[in-house]
Structures are given as structure tokens and as C-alpha cells.
Amino acid sequence: MDLATWVDAFLDHLRVERALSPLTLEAYGHDLARLVAHAEAAGITTVEGLDQALIGTYLVALGEAGMSASSAARHLSAVRGFVRFLLRERRIERDPCALIERPRVGRRLPKVLSFDEIALLLEAPEQGTFKGLRDRAMLHVMYAAGLRVSEVVRLRVADIERRKGIVVAxxxxxxxxxxxxxxxxxxxxxxYLEVRGTHPRSAATQVLFLSPRGGALTRQAVWKLLGGYARAVGIGKPSSPHKLRHSFATHLLEGGADLRSVQALLGHANVVTTEIYTHLADDHVRAAYRRAHPRA
Known part of the structure; x- marks a missing residue:
């Protein structure tokens, strides 16, 4: 088997054994295809040629192509996962990534919307139309539950448990x-559910937020409509579904929620991922200190 075939085997492993989403698999495939292309350009077509020198020149090539440190780090993460798979399959004897340093990435704090901006955004859709009621409900769910855009577009009607007051993401x-x-x-x-049944395709699907054609909305459509509403109410900063998620987490911490609870609500596997929001909440605490302390 050549290098490209082993990459395909690794992607099958991620799909079947790890149950990764199609979007994540697509990202892995894209990143590793670039590694294969680099290896083939160097005359290497088998996994035995996957050594430290090759991976080092690969990272250099990514930098010379103008790739940011964060993107290069993601590519290296994909390579390391692939290498671990090859080690488990006993196709290589040693880890060529063992001495490769991760590209240094500055920790960028996520930008969030204020409470007032969130209130404006949630009330932006018109309540007299199907689209307006759908969009209003969708924006409310995204902020109230901190859902990823991929989670929102996959919601089914049964995922809203009205009696318990929860959403199953x-x-x-x-x-x-x-x-x-x-x-x-x-x-x-x-x-929204009162008018959902008026959609001509509503009976044929359990998708919660229906597109004009009766299927699920695309992630791109949600990005576009959210940005449009933000501009319509005068929010100047760039707005996106993930910014609503950032705002959800930050506002919870500012309100006194503990980090582990926010981690569970966001669905983060590692609390370290959630910790970035504590820096934003710390700003809120410092501001309160300056307002309240007599010697601040």
C-alpha cells in the first residue's frame, strides 16, 4: 500500500472507530492530502519514507506558502494522528513527529457580543412571517444553549423537549x-412551531428549522442570515454563529457559572478548551473591582 492508500485507511478508521463527523473527516483528508502531495514531490510514496526530515520540510513549506501558525499547527496535529495510527498498525517503527515542535500560536481571545447587542440581535427577525419566526427561534436557541452551527442545522423537532425545557444537541x-x-x-x-406546519414540506421531514425547499438549512445560510440581522440592528463588529457561542460561554462565567458546568454545556472534551473564556470573564471581574473597591 502506498502513502495515499494508508491515508484513506486512516480516514476510514476515524469514520468507523472514532465516529468523527463528515466535516472533521473532510478537514483531516484535506490536510493529509497536502502532506501526500509534498511527499510525492520529494519522491516518497510509501509510509516508510515518512521521517522527521520530511515532516520538517513539510512544515517549512506550509510557512513559505503563507500559512498561519495556527493552521500549520492543525496540519501537524493531523499528521501526528496519522503517525499514531501507523504505529498501532506496525507499519512504522518509530514516531517521526517525536522531536517536531508545534508551531507557536498566540492565544487569541474570542470576541463576544454584549448583553445589549444580543438583545437587539434576538429581536431583529420579523415576527409576522414564517422566515422571521424560524430565524428568531433559531437565534434564541443558539444563544440560549451555546450550540455550534452544525448542531443547530441538524436539530430535529423531537430534540426540543418542551416539558423538560431542554434541547438535545x-x-x-x-x-x-x-x-x-x-x-x-x-x-x-x-x-415557530405554530407556523412550521404551514410549510408544504413540513410533514415529510423532522428537521426543526426548515429551509425554503423543506430540508435543513446549510451552515453557510445560517452565517449569512445572522450577519444580515446584525448589520440591520447596527452591530458593527463581525457577527457569526460561533460568536453567539462565545457570548453564551462568557456571559455564563460573568454571571457566576463554574468552569466545569460551562464545559459540559459547550460539549468540550477538555476543560482547557473552555478556560480561554475565563480571561474574558476576568475582565468583567476587574471592572467590577474598580467600580466597587474604595482603593481601586
Whole structure:
């Protein structure tokens, strides 16, 4: 088997054994295809040629192509996963990544929307139309539960458990988690469900947020409509589905939620991923200190 064939075997392993999402598999495939192309350009077509020198020149090539440190780090992460797979399969004897340093990445704090901006955004869609009620309910759910855009577009009607006041989100790796919904979000969902049945394709699918054609909305469509509403209400900063998720996490911490609870609500496998939001919440604490302490 050549290098490209082993990459395909690794992707099959991720799909079957790890149950990674199609989007994650696509990202792995894209990154490793670039490694294969680099190796083939160097005359290497087998996994036995996958050594430290090759990976080192690969990272150099990524940098020379103008790739950012964070993107290069992601590519290296894919290579390391592939190498671990080859070691387990006993196709190589030693780890060529063992002495490769991860590209240094500055930790960028996520930008968030203020409470007032969130309030404006949630009320931006018109409540007299199917689209407006759908979008209003969707924005409320995204902020109330901190869902990823991929999780929102996959929601089914049955994923909203109205009596318990929760949404069941299908996250990364096919893992489901239960996230509470507040009364404003539940009310927005109720209003949308009253008109959902008027869609000509509503009976043929259980997709919660229906597109004009009766299927699920695309991630790109959600990005576009959210950005449009933000501009319409005068929010100048770039707005995206993930910014709503960032805002959800930061506002919880500012309100006194503990880090482990926020980790569970976000569906983070590692609390380290959640810790970045504590820096934003710390700013809130420092501001409160300056306002309240007599010697601040």
C-alpha cells in the first residue's frame, strides 16, 4: 500500500472507530492530502519514507506558502494522528513527529457580543412571517444553549423537549448532550412551531428549522442570515454563529457559572478548551473591582 492508500485507511478508521463527523473527516483528508502531495514531490510514496526530515520540510513549506501558525499547527496535529495510527498498525517503527515542535500560536481571545447587542440581535427577525419566526427561534436557541452551527442545522423537532425545557444537541464525535433552554427561547420555539406546519414540506421531514425547499438549512445560510440581522440592528463588529457561542460561554462565567458546568454545556472534551473564556470573564471581574473597591 502506498502513502495515499494508508491515508484513506486512516480516514476510514476515524469514520468507523472514532465516529468523527463528515466535516472533521473532510478537514483531516484535506490536510493529509497536502502532506501526500509534498511527499510525492520529494519522491516518497510509501509510509516508510515518512521521517522527521520530511515532516520538517513539510512544515517549512506550509510557512513559505503563507500559512498561519495556527493552521500549520492543525496540519501537524493531523499528521501526528496519522503517525499514531501507523504505529498501532506496525507499519512504522518509530514516531517521526517525536522531536517536531508545534508551531507557536498566540492565544487569541474570542470576541463576544454584549448583553445589549444580543438583545437587539434576538429581536431583529420579523415576527409576522414564517422566515422571521424560524430565524428568531433559531437565534434564541443558539444563544440560549451555546450550540455550534452544525448542531443547530441538524436539530430535529423531537430534540426540543418542551416539558423538560431542554434541547438535545448532537455534537462532535456523535456525542449527544442535554442543554437547558430558558423561557424566552422556549417561547420563540413555540411561536415557530405554530407556523412550521404551514410549510408544504413540513410533514415529510423532522428537521426543526426548515429551509425554503423543506430540508435543513446549510451552515453557510445560517452565517449569512445572522450577519444580515446584525448589520440591520447596527452591530458593527463581525457577527457569526460561533460568536453567539462565545457570548453564551462568557456571559455564563460573568454571571457566576463554574468552569466545569460551562464545559459540559459547550460539549468540550477538555476543560482547557473552555478556560480561554475565563480571561474574558476576568475582565468583567476587574471592572467590577474598580467600580466597587474604595482603593481601586
Amino acid at each position: 448532537l455534537g462532535k464525535g456523535g456525542k449527544r448532550r442535554l442543554v437547558p433552554l430558558g423561557e424566552p427561547a422556549l417561547a420563540a420555539i413555540d411561536a
